[in-house]
Amino acid sequence: MAMNEARFDMFDDGISAVDPQHVQGDMTVGPNLRSQASLGEPDFSTLDEPIKDTILRDLRAVGRKFYHVLYPKEKKSLLKEWDLWGPLVLCTFMAMILQGSSDTANSSNDGGPEFAEVFVIVWIGSMVVTLNSKLLGGNISFFQSVCVLGYCLLPTAIALIICRIILIVEQNFILFILRFIIAMIGFVWATYASMAFLGDSQPSGKKALAVYPIFLFYFIISWLVISHTK
Template sequence: MATAADASRSFAGLSDVSIPEDIPVEGDITVPVDSSRREDDEFSTLDEPVKETILRDLRAVGKKFVHVLYPKQSSELLQDWDLWGPLLLCVTLALLLQGGAAKNGSQGGPQFAEVFVIIWFGSIIITLNSKLLGGTISFFQSLCVLGYCIMPLTVAMVVCRLVLFSITGTVSFAVRLVVVVASFGWSTFASTAFLAGSQPPNRKGLVVYPVFLFYFVISWMILTFSP
């Protein structure tokens, strides 16, 4: 068994070791910076002007509107989700639907709060249904897609109000019917194009059916509206 004396004899020669004077020992000690962290620092928005931040957000919202106009099965609308666009469309549609004509002494047309609740409550129900069926899309991503895809129906509401002010009778109803049906199909197609890739293949029908009902209810409110 080794003793303390044996250990001292083993390391006795280390005291004679010296560092030659011609070997440089000076230098800078630096800590490598992660490239991804450096990029995050470069694109930090903490010092960004408010005007630039607002313009950047508006450009992002406008880009999502373009994706709805040209829908395709991709995740571009889901990568950077937001609820500003859906909120804007919901408020616009609710304002346009407010104040319908009264019939038989009752208040005609849905009110602002009713439209607001129908749109958001319906979107939440569809999102929960998608998650329960095994969808991989997140809660807010689904709300983003369903909200942005209301845009064709909002445009249809604007067109219908213009038609109601300029044309009356059967022709007015026929024009509004064509516009609403086309917008309904566009909204349904666009939303399913973005949501299809995140659903199980054998359950896509169960996910599409509530989406169909959701946009059908909104389309019916638009078609039956009378100022």
């Protein structure tokens, strides 16, 4: 008992010897730590924001990305603030138009494979492009690749709409050539826009190797547009 009491007294003396100013803590965060903690975070809180404002803000962001695809001058918008709304909308839209384009006279064809082809091509193509970029030493993530490749489908989607309008009239060789030219314009435009966004993420001496899978990706999509019939 004497030994235990001695230990307790030593422990008690140690507590009483501590300066109370050292015991008290300050839960406030300094300006440097606060700026580091909020790095990359928005300057405003969206928790109390109305749903309408949130939807409108997202729609404006998607519209700005579509504008940057049509006029690919600013190179970091799709990579810095990536999202999957644009790719989802374009993939669904193109898949709905392309479905049932093979042989509509055959009642057993419900257009299912064509609807799934667009989604499979986009996701598998994005994986191939991202893997190729990583092997070449690039610094782009999978979702950034999907965002860029998906948004840059806009020219091919516009070409698909125009070709669909041309298909309303009776087809001939001249109209086929016209649809071919329109699809090729969409193909070149989409490839150029995607390279404008992805070019800086590739090593300077290996950009030519990074172009090939992107070229092949949009070529397959454009071929689906050209082969689309009523």
